[in-house]
Amino acid sequence: MNEHENDERIERAELLIGRELDGRLNESEAGELERLRAGFAPARDLTASMRNLRAALRNEPDPAIPEGLFDRIVERVAQVRADVRVESAVLSLGRRLAVAAAVLLLAGLFALAGGFSGFAGPRVEAGPSGAREEPTVEDELRAHPAPDGSFVNYLRWRFLRRES
């Protein structure tokens, strides 16, 4: 076996041993690894080395938890909650103001553009003495009596008056 082939077998053995350590070896790979171990000494050495490495890693004591860590986390979280509440209140107020401003702006633009006939405001009925009120026939008769006082003559008189 040349050096290149040897390196390839070591590389393959390393991959399979890693899978074995992590419980991810399938049946055919398990057979392949066993054959490698049986006939290839570096694969056996590698198995021992990787198992030792895992044992050393897993035997490392856990770092000590700093005293008061839990309380400090709770305090920090409470601060974040308070900040989030303030932010959310500001955002909510901002959103409401923005909506109100947009409605007012639209209303203004609409009014400027003419809008609906009734948009400018409620219609104000003129009172009985309103100057713009269309005079009734009775008003006209009272104000401008026709020469003979009859209604037919009045209409004729009114027509001629408008024509003139």
Added chain:
Amino acid sequence: MPVTTKGERDGPMDDQSDDRELVQQAKDGSEEAFTRLIERYHERIYRIASRIVRNPEDAEEVTQEVFARAVAALDRFDFRASFYTWLVSIARNAAFDTLRSLQRRSRFKQTEDGLDNYVAEESVDPVQASFDNEAVKSVVLAMDRLGVRDRTLLVLREYEDLQYEEIARVLGCSIGTVESGIHRARKRLRALLGSAVIGG
């Protein structure tokens, strides 16, 4: 830094169903429920942070930051991953942010590949002084010298015993990337240790 005796680690999935209820209560506004989640996970998150950033003060800052980010983003947690996996992914991001900040403060030296290969200039964790086991001591020192990405993969796999699927979720990559990354990280760690320590 003093050390504690390592007890049995809880499996990451053990508390999952109970977590779901607590998380839902916390999402509904229960501060007590979130406090219980902090109580449940802060030590595990601290351990992960400590093993990535290799410094107790920075590890505490990362741990606080993890829960601060979690409470702010809780509405976006959608139960697709376990709550613990979600916290670990926040921890990984917070730890990397801290290391970037340390990089700017020159406590870490840069190698050619950027943050992935940032290594501690010296062991900032005096934990090895208390070890009787030389192999474990050597592993701690070698972990200091390992790049951040390699170290993170080994922390999640070897110390936290996360499965490839969970690690992929934490790191936002494929399972294949996780497998090749762990393979590479082990190889580098073995190279740093040399055969005298672990044989082979």
